[in-house]
Amino acid sequence: MGNAVLSVADVQKNFAGLRALSDIDLQIEEGKTHAIIGPNGAGKSTLLNVCVGRLAPDQGAVVFHGQVITGKKPHEINQLGIARVFQTPEIFPDLTLLQNVMAPAYARRDGPIRLNLLTRLDDDKDVRLEAEHILEDVGLAAKRHDEASALSRGDKRRLELAMCLVQHPKLLLLDEPTAGMSRLDTNRTIDLLKRIKERGMTKVIIEHDMHVVFSLADKVSVLAQGRIIAEGTPDEVRADPKVQEAYLGGAH
Numbered sequence: 317m318g319n320a321v322l323s324v325a326d327v328q329k330n331f332a333g334l335r336a337l338s339d340i341d342l343q344i345e346e347g348k349t350h351a352i353i354g355p356n357g358a359g360k361s362t363l364l365n366v367c368v369g370r371l372a373p374d375q376g377a378v379v380f381h382g383q384v385i386t387g388k389k390p391h392e393i394n395q396l397g398i399a400r401v402f403q404t405p406e407i408f409p410d411l412t413l414l415q416n417v418m419a420p421a422y423a424r425r426d427g428p429i430r431l432n433l434l435t436r437l438d439d440d441k442d443v444r445l446e447a448e449h450i451l452e453d454v455g456l457a458a459k460r461h462d463e464a465s466a467l468s469r470g471d472k473r474r475l476e477l478a479m480c481l482v483q484h485p486k487l488l489l490l491d492e493p494t495a496g497m498s499r500l501d502t503n504r505t506i507d508l509l510k511r512i513k514e515r516g517m518t519k520v521i522i523e524h525d526m527h528v529v530f531s532l533a534d535k536v537s538v539l540a541q542g543r544i545i546a547e548g549t550p551d552e553v554r555a556d557p558k559v560q561e562a563y564l565g566g567a568h
């Protein structure tokens with residue numbers, strides 16, 4: 317099995333008669349970047365939602381570092397060390413970028429965030445320095461005193477990534493991290509994700525952009541109609557006729 321950080325075992329999920337996930341078995345190995353690809357409606361987001369506790373599977377289990385997390389609440393799973401970057405960024409629009417990144421750092425240290433305390437804690441030096449460092453990392457240092465609502469879509473996604481990184485997650489789940497970004501921003505994000513990988517962080521990426529998948533992934537699982545139809549290195553998956561038929565051929 318290798319060193320699985322996260323295992324998905326025999327997961328099934330139905331939505332009112334529609335089988336969104338069937339017989340899903342997945343091993344996410346320590347330190348690796350694992351991409352999940354597949355055509356629209358294949359079940360990728362559903363799978364991610366099952367992993368983070370937003371959806372309960374009808375069958376099967378998700379195990380994180382040897383602990384069954386199926387049935388736990390999203391914030392409990394987050395506290396165990398799984399952070400997720402959403403397709404639509406979940407940020408605090410009225411706060412500055414710095415405050416946005418400091419909030420989850422406080423949450424990690426002190427428990428649930430109390431927003432009304434945030435401005436008073438603004439000058440906690442260690443947290444502030446770390447937040448500044450991470451904003452630098454994602455290329456947003458110059459905008460740290462701007463309100464988050466003023467950011468472009470690409471910058472909002474980078475801010476949300478910073479908010480995840482400050483939690484030092486054991487596993488980072490990224491739902492289409494480059495969706496809606498220009499080619500330049502996409503390449504910057506690829507570089508950033510490569511740097512994170514060098515630090516040993518385990519990542520799962522859902523991605524439509526094959527350039528991103530082939531630049532980053534160690535392993536690729538291909539979902540089609542709720543089932544994993546192929547798995548392997550990017551080259552293996554690319555050469556698989558089943559994949560070409562179900563995904564590459566159909567979608568592009």
Ligand SMILES: Nc1ncnc2c1ncn2[C@@H]1O[C@H](COP(=O)(O)OP(=O)(O)OP(=O)(O)O)[C@@H](O)[C@H]1O
Nearest residue numbers: 331332334336354355356357358359360361362363
């Ligand atoms: N809450 C829901 N209620 C009913 N059906 C749902 C729900 N969420 C997803 N589905 C259906 O489940 C299937 C899988 O959807 P899902 O969003 O997981 O696919 P996806 O691979 O992430 O697609 P995309 O690439 O378009 O984001 C689709 O047929 C979708 O319509």
